[in-house]
Amino acid sequence: MSIAQNFIDTQDQITKTADQFDAYHDLIRLVAVSKKQPDDRIGSALQYGHRIYGENRVQEAQGRWLDRCDHYPDLQLHLIGPLQTNKAKDAVALFDMIHTLDREKLARTLKKEMEKQARHIPCFIQVNTGEEDQKSGILPSETADFVNLCRDEIGLQIKGLMCIPPIDEPAALHFALLNKLADENGLNALSIGMSSDFEKAVPFAKTRKEIFIRVGSALFGERPDF
Numbered sequence: 001m002s003i004a005q006n007f008i009d010t011q012d013q014i015t016k017t018a019d020q021f022d023a024y025h026d027l028i029r030l031v032a033v034s035k036k037q038p039d040d041r042i043g044s045a046l047q048y049g050h051r052i053y054g055e056n057r058v059q060e061a062q063g064r065w066l067d068r069c070d071h072y073p074d075l076q077l078h079l080i081g082p083l084q085t086n087k088a089k090d091a092v093a094l095f096d097m098i099h100t101l102d103r104e105k106l107a108r109t110l111k112k113e114m115e116k117q118a119r120h121i122p123c124f125i126q127v128n129t130g131e132e133d134q135k136s137g138i139l140p141s142e143t144a145d146f147v148n149l150c151r152d153e154i155g156l157q158i159k160g161l162m163c164i165p166p167i168d169e170p171a172a173l174h175f176a177l178l179n180k181l182a183d184e185n186g187l188n189a190l191s192i193g194m195s196s197d198f199e200k201a202v203p204f205a206k207t208r209k210e211i212f213i214r215v216g217s218a219l220f221g222e223r224p225d226f
């Protein structure tokens with residue numbers, strides 16, 4: 001398996017899909033999800049030249065990236081997993097974007113940490129578009145209030161909205177709902193799409209929003225269990 005070839009194939013697929021839907025290529029950001037991947041695969045991706053990576057756990061990300069940050073000054077790390085408030089300090093220190101803001105306490109803690117560290121990191125608000133009990137995220141009906149709270153009252157930089165659709169429903173419907181909520185709240189970025197459904201996410205670049213797609217196994221291969 002060649003990691004470089006996987007990146008080339010995925011980028012090709014993104015370009016083709018974008019063309020097909022008249023979507024703006026240059027608004028699509030590929031976040032390579034490196035969680036749980038063996039080190040040699042990360043090395044290959046870095047050698048290929050990719051610089052935007054996604055992780056879902058703070059501690060694991062520190063282990064994988066702290067040393068590498070010095071070697072790759074243009075590295076961009078995205079937190080795509082749930083964040084506990086007691087990890088907010090480390091998250092602010094390490095990450096360049098947080099995709100999973102989902103509650104007031106976390107918003108206030110993040111703001112405090114960002115001021116302390118003088119690092120003002122853009123955040124996505126996670127929306128539980130499928131209203132699933134086991135999933136994080138605010139409810140769609142809470143979006144306006146929560147955006148206002150985080151952006152206007154607390155003063156965080158809210159980049160856009162993020163969702164993870166239910167596995168047994170068409171992803172495009174959930175992306176469309178998220179897109180509508182973003183429009184209603186004046187937000188122009190979406191964090192949508194994974195290996196299985198990124199082709200459904202790409203067309204949303206037609207809306208002139210920045211589209212962050214979070215692709216793991218299609219780039220790195222299946223994650224080993226350990």
Ligand SMILES: *Cc1c(COP(=O)(O)O)cnc(C)c1O
Nearest residue numbers: 033056080194195214215216217
């Ligand atoms: C793991 C993960 C991904 C990547 O999943 P793949 O199916 O490997 O592409 C994307 N988004 C989130 C939130 C994840 O936790």
